[in-house]
Amino acid sequence: MLKLLILDRDGVINYDSDAYIKSVEEWVPLPGSIEAIAQLSKAGWTVAIATNQSGIARGYYDIATLDAMHARLRTLVAEQGGDVGLVVYCPHGPDEGCDCRKPKPGMLKTIAEHYKVPLAGLWFVGDSLGDLEAAKAVDSQPVLVKTGKGEKTQAKNLPVGTLIFDDLAAVAAELINN
Ligand SMILES: O=P(O)(O)OC[C@@H](O)[C@H]1O[C@@H](OP(=O)(O)O)[C@@H](O)[C@@H](O)[C@@H]1O
Ligand SMILES: [Mg+2]
Numbered sequence: 001m002l003k004l005l006i007l008d009r010d011g012v013i014n015y016d017s018d019a020y021i022k023s024v025e026e027w028v029p030l031p032g033s034i035e036a037i038a039q040l041s042k043a044g045w046t047v048a049i050a051t052n053q054s055g056i057a058r059g060y061y062d063i064a065t066l067d068a069m070h071a072r073l074r075t076l077v078a079e080q081g082g083d084v085g086l087v088v089y090c091p092h093g094p095d096e097g098c099d100c101r102k103p104k105p106g107m108l109k110t111i112a113e114h115y116k117v118p119l120a121g122l123w124f125v126g127d128s129l130g131d132l133e134a135a136k137a138v139d140s141q142p143v144l145v146k147t148g149k150g151e152k153t154q155a156k157n158l159p160v161g162t163l164i165f166d167d168l169a170a171v172a173a174e175l176i177n178n
């Protein structure tokens, strides 16, 4: 079966900001994250992304800018010999009642269906409680990293069974070496 890993974006792959990540210039990879994705990819993993992007609904940036951030991500990973799989984002605001905004699991379902991989036990790596709750809602494996909002999230009431790692590089090392 395909080795699929799903990542949250802000706070896991790149630095997050309470002012949102509004431009390619503000989109800065966290130390080791690009290399981690490339190493996973080269080890046979498919790395997909599920990200809330309410900044679109809020008018802070547009789809073209969001696409440019993801093109930058793909370029950086390709330079390390890896590639990035499906990127799914929720452009809606918190009050729109969509099915894709985390903690709803809609984006995880979309990705799992795309790759025809069961959701049960599938690792989803995030820095926010909503990420972990989305995973739990579909019996996937919630994985918390301490980057981004992760240290704050760690102090909250986490879903039972949540795995905790320092950062994405540590998650990659675990998956590649075990
Ligand atoms: O971590 P992912 O899902 O990749 O993206 C999170 C971002 O969409 C933004 O989500 C916002 O939450 P609200 O959408 O305003 O509740 C805030 O937490 C921002 O700091 C953050 O940059
Ligand atoms: Mg995040």
Ligand SMILES: [Zn+2]
Residues within 6 Å of the ligand: 089, 090, 091, 092, 098, 099, 100, 101
């Ligand atoms: Zn949505």
